[in-house]
Amino acid sequence: MTRQPYPPASRDDIVENLHGTPVSDPYRWLEDPDDPATEGWLAAQEKLFAAEMSALPGREAFRSRIAELLRSGSVGAPVWRGNRAFFTRRTPDQEHAVLYTADPGGAERALFDPMAIDPTGLTTLDAWQPDKEGRLLAYQVSVGGDEESSLYLMDVATGERIEGPIDRCRYSPVAWLPGGEAFYYVRRLPSTEVPEGEEQFHRRVYLHRVGTSTEDDVLIFGEGMEKTNYYGVAVSRDGRRLQISASRGTAPRNDLWVADLSASTPDSPELTVVQEGVDAQTALHFGRDGLLYVFTDRDAPRGRICVTDPSEPLAEQWRDLIPQDPEAVLTDYAILDDLDRPVMLVGWTRHAISEITVHDLATGERVGEVPTPGLGTIGGITERPEGGHEAWFGYTDNTTPPTIQRYDARTGETTLWAASPGVVEVPAVHTEQVAYRSADGTEVHMLVISKPGAEGPRPTILYGYGGFGLSMSPGYSASILAWVEAGGAYAIAQLRGGGEEGEEWHRAGMLANKQNVFDDLHAAAEHLIATGITTPDRLGISGGSNGGLLVGAALTQRPDLYAAVVCSAPLLDMVRYELFGLGATWNVEYGSAEKPDEFAWLHAYSPYHNVREGVSYPATLFTVFQSDTRVHPLHAWKTCAALQHAQAGDRPILLRNETEVGHGARAVSRTVELAADQLTFLAHHTGLAV
Numbered sequence: 001m002t003r004q005p006y007p008p009a010s011r012d013d014i015v016e017n018l019h020g021t022p023v024s025d026p027y028r029w030l031e032d033p034d035d036p037a038t039e040g041w042l043a044a045q046e047k048l049f050a051a052e053m054s055a056l057p058g059r060e061a062f063r064s065r066i067a068e069l070l071r072s073g074s075v076g077a078p079v080w081r082g083n084r085a086f087f088t089r090r091t092p093d094q095e096h097a098v099l100y101t102a103d104p105g106g107a108e109r110a111l112f113d114p115m116a117i118d119p120t121g122l123t124t125l126d127a128w129q130p131d132k133e134g135r136l137l138a139y140q141v142s143v144g145g146d147e148e149s150s151l152y153l154m155d156v157a158t159g160e161r162i163e164g165p166i167d168r169c170r171y172s173p174v175a176w177l178p179g180g181e182a183f184y185y186v187r188r189l190p191s192t193e194v195p196e197g198e199e200q201f202h203r204r205v206y207l208h209r210v211g212t213s214t215e216d217d218v219l220i221f222g223e224g225m226e227k228t229n230y231y232g233v234a235v236s237r238d239g240r241r242l243q244i245s246a247s248r249g250t251a252p253r254n255d256l257w258v259a260d261l262s263a264s265t266p267d268s269p270e271l272t273v274v275q276e277g278v279d280a281q282t283a284l285h286f287g288r289d290g291l292l293y294v295f296t297d298r299d300a301p302r303g304r305i306c307v308t309d310p311s312e313p314l315a316e317q318w319r320d321l322i323p324q325d326p327e328a329v330l331t332d333y334a335i336l337d338d339l340d341r342p343v344m345l346v347g348w349t350r351h352a353i354s355e356i357t358v359h360d361l362a363t364g365e366r367v368g369e370v371p372t373p374g375l376g377t378i379g380g381i382t383e384r385p386e387g388g389h390e391a392w393f394g395y396t397d398n399t400t401p402p403t404i405q406r407y408d409a410r411t412g413e414t415t416l417w418a419a420s421p422g423v424v425e426v427p428a429v430h431t432e433q434v435a436y437r438s439a440d441g442t443e444v445h446m447l448v449i450s451k452p453g454a455e456g457p458r459p460t461i462l463y464g465y466g467g468f469g470l471s472m473s474p475g476y477s478a479s480i481l482a483w484v485e486a487g488g489a490y491a492i493a494q495l496r497g498g499g500e501e502g503e504e505w506h507r508a509g510m511l512a513n514k515q516n517v518f519d520d521l522h523a524a525a526e527h528l529i530a531t532g533i534t535t536p537d538r539l540g541i542s543g544g545s546n547g548g549l550l551v552g553a554a555l556t557q558r559p560d561l562y563a564a565v566v567c568s569a570p571l572l573d574m575v576r577y578e579l580f581g582l583g584a585t586w587n588v589e590y591g592s593a594e595k596p597d598e599f600a601w602l603h604a605y606s607p608y609h610n611v612r613e614g615v616s617y618p619a620t621l622f623t624v625f626q627s628d629t630r631v632h633p634l635h636a637w638k639t640c641a642a643l644q645h646a647q648a649g650d651r652p653i654l655l656r657n658e659t660e661v662g663h664g665a666r667a668v669s670r671t672v673e674l675a676a677d678q679l680t681f682l683a684h685h686t687g688l689a690v
Helices: 036-054 059-072 478-485 503-507 511-530 546-557 583-590 596-605 634-646 668-686
Strands: 015-018 021-024 079-081 084-090 098-102 108-112 123-130 136-143 150-155 160-166 174-176 182-188 203-209 218-221 229-235 241-248 255-260 272-275 282-286 292-296 304-308 319-322 329-336 343-350 353-360 366-369 390-397 400-408 413-419 430-437 443-450 460-463 489-494 539-544 564-568 619-625 653-658
Touching: 021 596, 036 634, 036 653, 036 668, 059 478, 059 668, 084 123, 123 174, 136 174, 174 229, 182 229, 203 229, 218 241, 241 282, 255 282, 272 282, 292 329, 304 329, 319 343, 329 390, 430 511, 443 478, 443 511, 460 511, 460 668, 478 489, 478 668, 489 511, 511 539, 511 546, 511 583, 511 596, 539 546, 539 668, 546 564, 546 634, 564 668, 619 634, 619 668, 634 653, 653 668
Parallel strands: 460 489, 460 539, 539 564, 564 619, 619 653
Antiparallel strands: 015 021, 079 084, 084 098, 098 108, 123 136, 136 150, 150 160, 174 182, 182 203, 203 218, 229 241, 241 255, 255 272, 282 292, 292 304, 304 319, 329 343, 343 353, 353 366, 390 400, 400 413, 430 443, 443 489
């Protein structure tokens, strides 16, 4: 087809000397979304995208099939408080999941339906937490994808909103005191009290008493601490123990304090250090048996569970209950104690495949395992706060929409508690876990999903993330199923930087080791080619957020290896990323350009700075979201302009810039349209006939 000319984009002569290195930034003007020049350029890019996509076949087929597969709906694991269960469910025709409560007789009632509040679909339910008795509900809502949550309180019995909005509550935990009269929460300082440009930071822990003004909230913690700190807060079931954790941004370590609220007051807790200045992550659970359980990767990068007396919480007093496993990563646990022999259920992942084992609570001895529906992913294991013999957990795999399973420790049986409500015809697929060697010889695992019996090279999407300790585990995906059903293969690489093999695996792909992640992806591509699954002209790569950085680096480092790229909500200017969105909270993962040695490795792989004129780049589609307050779309805007200027080949460089959505939750219909565009683009440029 005839290619449309790219919209003109002026190249400014901006060159800064950073630590002795000249750094060019010709498209810095695109950092300002309100500049008329930026607005005009975005409007022209929208026209170009529409013209290019309208000429591609197969979009309607993808759109209708993805929409059909998403009619499975979804269901969330129950949270038990008092005599009520709280859970979410999305039926086939709903844009968002609805929060429900159920009484002991099973009668259900909707508590919060985002579409009933806002028929446009722009309102999302970000988080919710019932009080310990199940009478009040704290819930957080944002609009238009900005994730700027406002907190409200609801009377569960009547559904009436009784307080709110309380603003500046983005990513806030809520820890109720018994009786529902007060809770601890996290709130940012007002913008008038912080330096310009730091409005997203400066969090504090407060105590709020229900029925009083937030002006009277008591500052509990955070004064004088690191501006990028995130705080966690929890109160034990009996209300006696308070724990507060602090981590600098997304650092894989935290400081931890506890207070005995029976020996001090809730508004002036006497906090005692459990862990401070230690390079490890630790969380506490005050058991119903009076013991303190410790979940930590301290001296155990794959995780362990320890036990101690609550009056002696320091590490020197911890006793291993569930030691570190040499192969599996510990992910979760629950205690079931209404039994002759109380047990602990322990969740693990083994190369990202989930399992649950059963252990004697007193000794840690393994006494069995929990039957699971298959080789897939298990969500959080939940129990009743007052104890019992039952536990619930989510389960999904590549062909199974989310379900909630119930385990009965008395019988040792697992049964279906709730299934996603929609009935869909899911295509048969074959999933294989393969291992390959990266550039330095490290063994990396990858899931390859194809039609049963598929042979020979075929159009393939390679997906990865490789950051922040997040694991790429099997799960139901309408996009993957639609692609495989159409005849393609879909590969998910479990790259370093993720959590598939524990914290050491994460750290092998962060900071100065970030190039390992890109090498792992290149090696995955080469393995897919060497084993005959695909060829370079049939191979596309896809990633979002940190995964957008991944594929951005891949296309600039190895443009010969990939035919097509979908780069979504990416970080791409790694020299200036800390200046925008939540970037300053990620320098513990990537490094800071303010430090000479860290600047050197950031600049070496920064995709924006590694675009070279005269190179034939893969067909590339940037998909970004105008209301994204995590990763500013300027990263994609600047790199799109640079690639359009530099492209020596005939493959297109396109930008899909979507308004009124952000980095996270979105309406189902918006998800369908985005996925259809992405798959249509990849199909055309890898030769998949739809």
